[in-house]
Amino acid sequence: MSRTSPPSVWDQIEADPLQAAALSARSTLMHGIREAIDSWQATQTEAARRLGISQPRLNALLRGRLDQFSLDALVKLAVAAGLDVVISVQKAA
DSSP, X not given: OOOSSOOOHHHHHOSSXXXXXXXXXXXXXXXXHHHHHHHHTOOHHHHHHHHTSOHHHHHHHHTTOGGGOOHHHHHHXXXXXXXXXXXXXXXXX
């Protein structure tokens, strides 16, 4: 699969381009959610309550545990964090 954008770190970590794209999307969402949480200046317990998840689940998110979150779960958390999720799809070169 050829890409129109420069290769990401995920392209170098994951040989399968489909898996690399999924990891990149999950990473981007997780980063955005983390920035939103940081801006709240709340305790982990309060942030977890605001997102509707347990504190251990929030801790996994804050530690960047991509393997513990599906793309769907991260989209839901982003919306719960007050973020707009915009998906861009383009034809491969």
